[in-house]
Amino acid sequence: MAKACYALEELEETARLWLMSNPKPAPLAPAALEELRQVFGAKW
Numbered sequence: 001m002a003k004a005c006y007a008l009e010e011l012e013e014t015a016r017l018w019l020m021s022n023p024k025p026a027p028l029a030p031a032a033l034e035e036l037r038q039v040f041g042a043k044w
Contacts, residue, residue, distance in 0.1 A: 018024065028036075036042065 037044065
């Protein structure tokens with residue numbers, strides 16, 4: 001449960017930073033997303 005709460009807090013902070021950015025950063029390319037998925041074992 002603690003890990004889930006920590007992940008949610010990080011997601012909220014990332015969203016806050018993105019909303020405050022001007023101009024908005026470009027999204028990651030599909031290859032970069034795939035690399036992150038493989039490195040961290042994420043499933044999305």
